[in-house]
Amino acid sequence: MKKIEQAAQLIEQNKSLFICPICRGEMRVENTSVICTSNHQFDLAKKGYINFYAKSSPKDYDKKLFEARYNVIQKGMYDRLHQKIADIIDALDHRSATIFDLGCGEGSHLQKITNKLNRSSVGIGMDIAKDGILTAAKYHQGQIWTVADLAKSPFQSGKTDILLNILSPANYQEFKRLLHTDGHLIKVIPRSNYLQEIREQVMDEKQQSYTNTEVLEHIKQHFENLEVQTIHYQWQVPPDVREDLWNMTPLTWGKEIKQPIEKVTIDLEIIIAQK
Secondary structure, three states, rough: OHHHHHHHHHHHHHHHHOOOOOOOOOOEEEOEEEEOOOOOOOOOOHHHEEOOOOOOOOOOOOOHHHHHHHHHOOOOOHHHHEEEHHHHHHHHOOOOOOEEEEOOOHHHHHHHHHOOOOOEEEEEEOOOOHHHHHHHHHHHOOHHHHHHHHHOOEOOOEEEEEEEEOOOOOOHHHHHEEEEEEEEEEEEEEOOOOOOHHHHHOOHHHHHHOOOHHOOOOOOHOOEEEEEEEEEEEOOOOOOHHHHHHHOOHHHOOOOOOOOOEEEEEEEEEEEEOO
């Protein structure tokens, strides 16, 4: 089965999750198009994704960045994070899970987490960057990949069991709209030492100082029931992805690498919030 046909089949099986981003009408699938009750039509791409976003994608988030990110993640940079999130999801009271990854980039986080789950799941990845979704559809099968705007996402209210937001911008009003009554937000944010080996090469000492206190306080304004877990480790960077590590993050835009990075610090907080 071709990728476009697989994508159409997956969306047809889960069409109740979707809503028209233009008029908020319900959606149906006809061949390889998704059409709402007002006949707004969105065609699936041959690569196996659907584009709900009418504007141009951010130029800096391009194929080079997402291919580099894919290569690094496949080598295991975030494996411990993925396992920890999968364990968190397995421990929650959902027999099966509808999992949305908002700001999914090239899709590796969603793919690896769902592969580690001990339960059935439906995975949907969304990003505003078309090149990220193109990369996701290229490498990852069995998920639904969408280009869309977080401020006007094409999903029904109250249908999401697990909402992932991993090192990506947030829209907490939209998160609350999407989550099921018993749903959970799992948001990953950096701590002070995250990627410190890269930041030491591109920032002065004052810029290197970082705290996520403001982000945590902002989340608490929207979600009262919070649990915060910490994950910290150093990852030995394989020589064949050291250049990719440099190219995968906006931190290095316009900067030249001074010396190869042999190890990098992963220092993150995982916030589990219930609606």
